[in-house]
Amino acid sequence: MNSQASLFQYILKIADNQLILGHRLSEQCSKGPFLEEDIACSNIALDLIGAANSLYIYAAAIEGENKTEDDLVFLRSERAFRNVLLVEQPNTDFAYIMCRQFLFDTYDYFFQLALQKSKDETLAAIAAKTIKESTYHLRHSGNWIIRLGDGTAESNTRLKAAFTNLWCYVEELFEQDAAELDLVAQGIAVDTQLIKSQFNSHIAEIMQTAGMEIPTGIFMQSGGKKGVHTEYLGFLLAEMQSVHRSFPGVKW
Amino acid sequence: MNSLKLDENQLIENFEAKLAKNEMIEPKDWMPAQYRKHLIRQISQHAHSEIIGMQPEGNWITRAPSMRRKMVLLAKVQDEAGHGLYLYSAAESMGISREEMLDQLHTGAAKYSSIFNYPTLTWADMGAIGWLVDGAAIMNQVMLQRTSYGPYARAMVRICKEESFHQRQGYEIMNVLATGSVEQKEMAQDALNRWWWPSLMMFGPRDEESPNSEQAIKWKIKRETNDQLRQRFVNQTVSQVEKIGLVVPDKAIKWNEAKNEYDFGEINWDEFWTVVKGNGPCNKVRIANKIKSHEEGAWVREAANAHAEKNNKTKAA
Amino acid sequence: MNDSQGILWEVFIQSKPGQPHKHAGSVHAHDNEMALQNARDLYCRRSEGTNLWVVPASEIVASSPEDIGSFFEPSNDKVYRHPTFYSVPEGITHM
Numbered sequence: 098m099n100s101q102a103s104l105f106q107y108i109l110k111i112a113d114n115q116l117i118l119g120h121r122l123s124e125q126c127s128k129g130p131f132l133e134e135d136i137a138c139s140n141i142a143l144d145l146i147g148a149a150n151s152l153y154i155y156a157a158a159i160e161g162e163n164k165t166e167d168d169l170v171f172l173r174s175e176r177a178f179r180n181v182l183l184v185e186q187p188n189t190d191f192a193y194i195m196c197r198q199f200l201f202d203t204y205d206y207f208f209q210l211a212l213q214k215s216k217d218e219t220l221a222a223i224a225a226k227t228i229k230e231s232t233y234h235l236r237h238s239g240n241w242i243i244r245l246g247d248g249t250a251e252s253n254t255r256l257k258a259a260f261t262n263l264w265c266y267v268e269e270l271f272e273q274d275a276a277e278l279d280l281v282a283q284g285i286a287v288d289t290q291l292i293k294s295q296f297n298s299h300i301a302e303i304m305q306t307a308g309m310e311i312p313t314g315i316f317m318q319s320g321g322k323k324g325v326h327t328e329y330l331g332f333l334l335a336e337m338q339s340v341h342r343s344f345p346g347v348k349w
Numbered sequence: 350m351n352s353l354k355l356d357e358n359q360l361i362e363n364f365e366a367k368l369a370k371n372e373m374i375e376p377k378d379w380m381p382a383q384y385r386k387h388l389i390r391q392i393s394q395h396a397h398s399e400i401i402g403m404q405p406e407g408n409w410i411t412r413a414p415s416m417r418r419k420m421v422l423l424a425k426v427q428d429e430a431g432h433g434l435y436l437y438s439a440a441e442s443m444g445i446s447r448e449e450m451l452d453q454l455h456t457g458a459a460k461y462s463s464i465f466n467y468p469t470l471t472w473a474d475m476g477a478i479g480w481l482v483d484g485a486a487i488m489n490q491v492m493l494q495r496t497s498y499g500p501y502a503r504a505m506v507r508i509c510k511e512e513s514f515h516q517r518q519g520y521e522i523m524n525v526l527a528t529g530s531v532e533q534k535e536m537a538q539d540a541l542n543r544w545w546w547p548s549l550m551m552f553g554p555r556d557e558e559s560p561n562s563e564q565a566i567k568w569k570i571k572r573e574t575n576d577q578l579r580q581r582f583v584n585q586t587v588s589q590v591e592k593i594g595l596v597v598p599d600k601a602i603k604w605n606e607a608k609n610e611y612d613f614g615e616i617n618w619d620e621f622w623t624v625v626k627g628n629g630p631c632n633k634v635r636i637a638n639k640i641k642s643h644e645e646g647a648w649v650r651e652a653a654n655a656h657a658e659k660n661n662k663t664k665a666a
Numbered sequence: 667m668n669d670s671q672g673i674l675w676e677v678f679i680q681s682k683p684g685q686p687h688k689h690a691g692s693v694h695a696h697d698n699e700m701a702l703q704n705a706r707d708l709y710c711r712r713s714e715g716t717n718l719w720v721v722p723a724s725e726i727v728a729s730s731p732e733d734i735g736s737f738f739e740p741s742n743d744k745v746y747r748h749p750t751f752y753s754v755p756e757g758i759t760h761m
Contacts (some may be wrong), residue, residue: 123410123423127403128638130646131671132434133693133704139427140707143420150416167415191649240699247659248652255648340472341414347530349414349472355732378731431708438674438692447671447694507691511712650670653696657672660697 100283103276104217105159106179107286109169110322112152113180116170117330118201119145120337121188130191137237141198144230151223171341175331176324183266185321185330189259192245192252196259199238203299204270206231207292216284239303246307253308261312268317270296368569373499376442384568387561388498389443390459391570393450396436397461399429400454401635405469406478414472421518422475428515432508439500455640457627464551466629473526473540479519481548484586487516488578489552497569520589527593534594541590542598550621552579583611672696673722677705680717687719695720
């Protein structure tokens with residue numbers, strides 16, 4: 098892969114994470130546990146989709162094939178999406194939603210923090226804007242982890258189930274392939290190995306406050322970054338892309 | 350202090366004097382029981398409409414055909430949640446809790462705008478709703494900025510300010526479709542055909558069949574009648590339809606030079622009452638969805654309560 | 667009165683640094699932090715603020731409308747508290 102192509106793929110990885118998680122969260126709009134939380138989740142979804150949009154615009158420019166951000170979102174199929182498996186997992190219940198959010202938000206906070214120092218100025222600038230949002234997202238989901246862990250027996254049980262079932266997707270967040278390592282060497286990509294300990298200690302701190310234990314003995318899944326997804330993504334994309342693809346080439 | 354209290358007649362006199370001077374009634378002011386009752390019903394109904402109104406559009410957030418449309422639609426539906434919330438707060442200032450209002454919605458005791466009992470079938474419906482439904486709602490809401498109850502009027506000022514983009518984004522969607530491919534234009538016309546009449550129905554029954562209207566106008570809750578607002582909506586919308594090359598689905602529509610307004614056809618009042626009485630195409634599913642998310646959220650609210658109580662105890666200890 | 671929608675909080679927003687906080691509206695929330703976040707998500711979606719206060723509605727002490735005469739009218743005739751009460755020779759500025 099030449100370096101433009103690997104930069105393109107790298108941007109897609111970041112953008113796809115933001116888009117797919119934002120999309121999942123947007124599915125919850127009007128279904129929140131109470132009105133204020135509904136609004137909060139829509140806000141976070143909007144932040145994520147907005148960040149993805151800036152990244153797709155940049156990715157399209159790097160690719161240099163005269164495509165738009167919409168081409169990248171609506172005309173790529175499942176195997177071309179580069180998001181991690183975690184973000185495509187369904188909205189099983191509010192505990193899953195917040196657990197998924199908390200794991201991703203923690204990763205994303207340290208990731209964006211580091212990406213601000215990228216030698217790629219556009220990525221650094223997008224990260225500088227995104228970090229403010231990520232900071233808030235993490236505060237929001239971290240608080241919910243504490244509330245649900247500490248709240249009632251039922252909320253604790255549900256949260257525990259969510260952590261147990263989503264923990265298998267944690268390791269993939271930090272995976273790097275050869276092309277990405279090459280970008281790390283050039284000072285463009287974030288070395289995810291370096292943010293892993295920060296991730297672990299923040300997760301441990303919040304989970305301890307919440308009275309939760311970190312799941313152990315879980316077999317780790319991966320594949321999303323290579324375009325090998327869980328079955329959920331296909332349905333998500335089928336829905337997301339249906340109108341756009343119904344009349345090819347028109348304006349919306 | 351009882352000796353300092355005014356008697357009922359003086360209270361009514363003061364209240365009416367305030368209205369006469371166009372002063373706002375505030376939560377702690379004395380007000381007739383019927384005024385309070387009328388407003389609680391109207392404001393909570395208005396709030397419920399915002400909340401139920403999230404569903405027909407919420408349907409399409411995940412299918413919006415471009416990133417721009419996706420973000421705009423999500424922001425719009427989110428605004429509706431916010432507006433429901435402002436309105437619930439305004440009603441709460443009259444002494445009813447949000448719990449009680451939700452309960453009335455879930456049990457069917459409280460109504461909401463019938464327009465949201467029609468299904469959203471194509472992407473063009475997002476255009477039609479923003480343009481026509483929000484357009485009709487804005488007519489009403491602009492008037493309500495001068496309503497006599499302070500918290501309601503203030504909520505309306507904020508809502509009108511925030512909603513100014515809602516109608517534009519809808520018209521933009523329609524314009525793009527109407528000037529797009531043949532299929533897109535068909536989609537736009539079809540949406541207009543389906544939403545035109547229900548939008549006119551949003552202004553409520555004809556004045557002579559609207560028993561609450563007269564009192565509401567006397568109390569300055571409403572400043573204009575259903576028919577006045579409906580006429581103004583038709584007057585301003587017809588040219589918007591023509592501008593983008595679509596056709597108003599009413600053969601009777603005709604400019605009346607003498608009256609300086611449009612004549613338009615008769616609304617199907619049977620359909621109107623059918624939907625109001627709960628037999629519209631989506632009445633049942635809208636409420637069922639609302640109850641489902643309320644029930645599924647119960648354990649979350651309980652957990653948040655339990656956590657807050659534990660924290661308070663720790664602090665007190 | 668912790669019903670399942672949380673308690674009612676009043677929200678005050680400072681629109682710019684140095685400005686006073688103004689009442690914006692209310693939110694429901696179960697705890698302090700949630701009240702702040704909900705207020706932020708509801709009332710600051712369009713860059714309305716730089717700082718927020720949230721106060722449980724039940725903690726606010728308000729004067730009652732009947733007090734309007736005895737509380738506020740006595741100050742109406744104390745015009746000497748306003749600078750325009752005093753005359754200064756023409757041409758005097760910065761005062």
